[in-house]
Amino acid sequence: MANNVSHTTEYRTLGKVLLFLMLCTFLTITVTGIHLGPFSVTVALLIACAKAYTVMTYFMHLKYESLLLKLLVGFVFVLFVLIILITFIDYAFR
Amino acid sequence: MSSGTEKVEYVSYLDHQGKYKGILGWIFATDHKRIALLYMYSIAAFFFVGVILGLLMKIELAAPGQTIMKPQTYNGIFTVHGVIMIFMVVIPGLSAVFGNFFLPILIGAKDVSFPKLNRFSWWIFIVGSIMAVASQFLRSGPPDTGWTFYAPYSTTTGTSVILATSAAFVLGFSSILTGLNFIVTIHQLRAPGMKFFNMPLFPWALYATAWIQLLATPIVGITLVMLIAERLFGIGFFDPNLGGDPLLYQHLFWIYSHPAVYVMILPAMGVISEIIPTFTQRKIYGYKAIALSSLAIAGVGFLVWGHHMYTSGMSEQARWFFSLLTFVVAVPSAIKVFNWLATMYKGSIDLKPPFLYALSFIFLFIIGGTTGLLLGSVATNIQVHDTAFVVAHFHYIIFGGMGFAFFAAIHYWSPKIYGRMYDFKRANIAWGIIFVGFNMLYFPQFILGFQGMPRRYFDYLPQFQGGQLVSSIGGFILATGLFLMVRNLVLGARKGEIAPANPWNGSTLEWQIPSPPSLENFDEEPVIKQNPYDYE
Amino acid sequence: MSEKHNHVEEHRDDEASKLGMWLFIFTELLLFGGLFIVYSIFRHEYYQAFRESSLELSVTIGAINTIALLFSSMTVAMALTAMQKNDKKTALIMIGITLLMALVFLVNKYFEWGHKIEHGLYPGSALMPLLDRGHLLYFSLYFFMTGLHAFHIIVGMVLLFICLFKVKNGSIHPEKYALLENGALYWHLVDLIWIFLFPLMYLIS
Numbered sequence: 001m002a003n004n005v006s007h008t009t010e011y012r013t014l015g016k017v018l019l020f021l022m023l024c025t026f027l028t029i030t031v032t033g034i035h036l037g038p039f040s041v042t043v044a045l046l047i048a049c050a051k052a053y054t055v056m057t058y059f060m061h062l063k064y065e066s067l068l069l070k071l072l073v074g075f076v077f078v079l080f081v082l083i084i085l086i087t088f089i090d091y092a093f094r
Numbered sequence: 095m096s097s098g099t100e101k102v103e104y105v106s107y108l109d110h111q112g113k114y115k116g117i118l119g120w121i122f123a124t125d126h127k128r129i130a131l132l133y134m135y136s137i138a139a140f141f142f143v144g145v146i147l148g149l150l151m152k153i154e155l156a157a158p159g160q161t162i163m164k165p166q167t168y169n170g171i172f173t174v175h176g177v178i179m180i181f182m183v184v185i186p187g188l189s190a191v192f193g194n195f196f197l198p199i200l201i202g203a204k205d206v207s208f209p210k211l212n213r214f215s216w217w218i219f220i221v222g223s224i225m226a227v228a229s230q231f232l233r234s235g236p237p238d239t240g241w242t243f244y245a246p247y248s249t250t251t252g253t254s255v256i257l258a259t260s261a262a263f264v265l266g267f268s269s270i271l272t273g274l275n276f277i278v279t280i281h282q283l284r285a286p287g288m289k290f291f292n293m294p295l296f297p298w299a300l301y302a303t304a305w306i307q308l309l310a311t312p313i314v315g316i317t318l319v320m321l322i323a324e325r326l327f328g329i330g331f332f333d334p335n336l337g338g339d340p341l342l343y344q345h346l347f348w349i350y351s352h353p354a355v356y357v358m359i360l361p362a363m364g365v366i367s368e369i370i371p372t373f374t375q376r377k378i379y380g381y382k383a384i385a386l387s388s389l390a391i392a393g394v395g396f397l398v399w400g401h402h403m404y405t406s407g408m409s410e411q412a413r414w415f416f417s418l419l420t421f422v423v424a425v426p427s428a429i430k431v432f433n434w435l436a437t438m439y440k441g442s443i444d445l446k447p448p449f450l451y452a453l454s455f456i457f458l459f460i461i462g463g464t465t466g467l468l469l470g471s472v473a474t475n476i477q478v479h480d481t482a483f484v485v486a487h488f489h490y491i492i493f494g495g496m497g498f499a500f501f502a503a504i505h506y507w508s509p510k511i512y513g514r515m516y517d518f519k520r521a522n523i524a525w526g527i528i529f530v531g532f533n534m535l536y537f538p539q540f541i542l543g544f545q546g547m548p549r550r551y552f553d554y555l556p557q558f559q560g561g562q563l564v565s566s567i568g569g570f571i572l573a574t575g576l577f578l579m580v581r582n583l584v585l586g587a588r589k590g591e592i593a594p595a596n597p598w599n600g601s602t603l604e605w606q607i608p609s610p611p612s613l614e615n616f617d618e619e620p621v622i623k624q625n626p627y628d629y630e
Numbered sequence: 631m632s633e634k635h636n637h638v639e640e641h642r643d644d645e646a647s648k649l650g651m652w653l654f655i656f657t658e659l660l661l662f663g664g665l666f667i668v669y670s671i672f673r674h675e676y677y678q679a680f681r682e683s684s685l686e687l688s689v690t691i692g693a694i695n696t697i698a699l700l701f702s703s704m705t706v707a708m709a710l711t712a713m714q715k716n717d718k719k720t721a722l723i724m725i726g727i728t729l730l731m732a733l734v735f736l737v738n739k740y741f742e743w744g745h746k747i748e749h750g751l752y753p754g755s756a757l758m759p760l761l762d763r764g765h766l767l768y769f770s771l772y773f774f775m776t777g778l779h780a781f782h783i784i785v786g787m788v789l790l791f792i793c794l795f796k797v798k799n800g801s802i803h804p805e806k807y808a809l810l811e812n813g814a815l816y817w818h819l820v821d822l823i824w825i826f827l828f829p830l831m832y833l834i835s
Contacts, residue, residue: 006648006710006714006811008711008714008715009707009711010711011708011711014704014707014708014711015704017704018700018701018703018704021700022697022700025693025696025697025700025828028829028833029689029693029833032829032833032834040833040834041834044829044830044833044834045826045829047829048825048826048828048829051825052822052825052826055703055818055821055822055825056818056822058707059703059704059707059814059818059821060815060818068281069649069652072652072656073652073656076309076656076659076660079309079396080659080660080663082396082397083349083396083397083663083667084666084667084670086397086400086412086415087345087349087667087671088670088671088674089409089411089412089415090341090345090400090408090409090411090412091409091671091674091675092409092674093409093410093411093412094407094408094409207646207650208646208647208650211650270657274650274653274654274657275650277649277653278646278649278650278653281646281649282645282646282649283646308653308656308657309656309657309660310660311657312657312658312660312661312663312664313660313661313663313664315661315664316661316662316664316665317664320664320665320668320774323753323774326754327753327754327770328753328754328758328759329753329770329774330763330766330767330770331668331767331770336759336763336766337762337763337764337766337767338767339671339672339675342668342671345667346664346667346668349664349667
C-alpha cells in the first residue's frame, strides 16, 4: 500500500558517511604530498573508488536496493574498466 | 458505424479518439502503437531518400570516369547516404518501429513504462533527422567525410560537419531514451506469471539491444561533442598538428559504432526467431540458447571495436587481441543460425511471404557473416580493407540482414497492425525481384573488392567495368522490387481483405488479441504459457 | 525483499521511475567515461606535461569544492530522509542548503576559470596554440571536463529547484516522493563524477 519502496536512512548514518568521505578527501590530498612515484595515481584512484562506493551504498541507497540493480551497477563499472584496459592494449604496446 | 446500442463497440487504436483530433492525435499520441507507426512512416521516407542517393551512386559508377556528377558531389552523396541509412534508418528501424509496437504486447503490457518519454524520443528523432537533412543544404556544402566522420579530416574540412555531427548526437539521444524505456518496461511491466524465460525471443533481443543503446551511445555522443569543440576552439584532441591523436577518435568512434552494428542486427535476429516457429508450427529449438546468445553478442560485442582499425596503425598486440575477440563474437551468432535451422527440421513449413523473407535473411546473413570473418582476421583484412569487399560485407549484414528482417517483420505483422491482409502473390513476386536485385547489386562487389576496387572511389580502372555494370543493374532491379513491395503493402493496408486475429496460427500473445489491437491491447489479463512457442 | 516476479503492485510506477533514473545515470557515467578514456590516454602519453600543468590549479579551491559537493550530497540525502519522515520543514531546509552549496561550487569555479582566462589559458585563446602539446591537451581537457561537469551542476540545480517548489506546494509528499528521490540520485551522480575529477585534475604533482 504505502509508497515506501525506498529505505529511510537515519540522519546520524548520513552524518557518519560524510565524516568518512571528508576523511578520505583529507587522506588523498596528504598522500599526493608524499612522493610515491607511479603509485600515487593508484592510491588516489583507490581512495576515489572507496568514496564512490560509499556514496552509492549509503547516499544513493544502493545497499537497500534489489540484487538486480546492484549487479547492473557492478556490470557497468566492469564494462567501463574493460574498455579502458582494452584501449590500453593498443597504447601501451605501440 | 453509428450504433447507439448499449453494447460497448470495439474501437481499435487506429480509430480511437483521444484528446486531440486528426494529425495532432498522432503527433501528440503517447500510445506505443501510434508512436511505432510514426517511426515507421518517417523511417520509410528517409529510407527512400537513402535509396535514391544509392541509385545516384550506382549510375555514377556504371561507367568509368565522370558520368552524372562531380567528384565532390559524389563525396557528399555517399556521406549523406551513410548518415541517413545508419543513423535514421537501420539503428532506430526495428527497435523503434516493431519494438515499440510489439514489445508491450508480447510481454502482456498495456504500454511502455514511460509513454511520454517515448513520444519525446520520437520528437527528438525528428529534430535530429531534420538537422541531418539540413546539413546537406547549407552553403558550406554537404559533409564529405563519410558517415564515420574520421578525424583529422572532419576537423579541418570546410563542409558542414558540425551540423551533421550534432544531428548524430541528437539522434543518439533519442536512441538512448528508447533503450532506457524498453529496459524498464521489460523489468517492470511483464504480465503476471511471465518470467524472463517465458518471454518471446523478440523481447529478449530488444532487451540486449537496449543495453547497447544505453551504454554505448553516450561514448559516441561525447566523441562528437569533442569533435565539434575541436572545430570551434581548435582544441587538439584528434588533430595531430595540435598534438592530438587521430587513432583516439577511431577508438572512441568504434567503441560505439561497433556495438551499434548489434543494435541493427540483434532485433533482426529476434524477428526471425518469432517468424520461424510460426511458419514451421514447431516449438523453437534451443529457446534458452537463442535468448542468452543475444546477451552474449551484446556483451562481447562491446569489446571488439578494434577490428575496424587493423590497418590504421594499432599495436600488434591489440590487433591479435581484437581479432581473437572478433572470432569469439561469431560464435553466438552461429548458435542462433543453427537453432533456426534445427527448428525448421521436420516442421510443417508454410512458404508465406514473411517466411520467404526470413529464409533469405538466413541465407544472406550467412554470406555476410562468413565474409565478416575474412575481415576479422588480421592477415586477410589487410588485403581487402577499405575495398568494395567491405561495402559488400556490410550491405549483406545490414541490408540483407536488418533490411530483410524488417521486410519479414512488416509482412508478418502488418495484418495485426492494420487489420487487413496484403496480396500474397504480389508479395512473392516482389520478394523474388528484391532477392535477385540484391544479390546482383552486392555480390559483384565482393569480387571487385578482392581485385582491388577501393570503396568510396568516384572513378575506377576499366577492368572493373563489368562488375560495376552488373552491380548498377542490380541496384535498379532491387529498387523496382522495393517499389512493388511497398505498393503491395500500402494497397493491402488500405483495401486488403479483413484479416483475422490470428492469420498465421501464431502462438505468441499478439495473436490472441483482435486485429488491429485496442488502445490498451488487452481487455483481460493474458494467460502466460510456459514456453511462448508451444504448438503441441 | 519483494521479489521481481511479484510486480503487479500499487507502487510499481515509483520503482520504474527509479530504475529509469539509474539507467540514465549509467548513460551519464559513460558520457564522462569517454572523457576519462581520453584523459587516461593523454596522461599516459604526456605524463610530465600533465604533472606540470596541474600545478597551475589550486588544490585549495579544488578541496573546498570537493567538500561543498560532499556536504551537499549529504544534505540532499537528508532531505529525502526528512520527506520520508513527513518532516516538510527540514526537507525544505535541506534542499535549500544543497542549492546553496551548489552555488558555492559554481562561484568558486567561476573565479577559478576566470583566473585561467585572465592568463589567456582557455580553448581558442591566442596563447593556447603556443603551449607545447601536453600542456595544451591538459588545459583543453580541464576546461572540457570541468565545463561539462558544471553544466551537470546547473541541470541538477534546476531539478532541485523544481523539487523545492513541489515540496513547498505539497505535490511531493511522504506518499509520493519519487521526483525528489530521483533529483537526489542525479545530484549524487554529480558528486560521484567530481570524486574522480578532483584527484585526476588537481592532485598529480
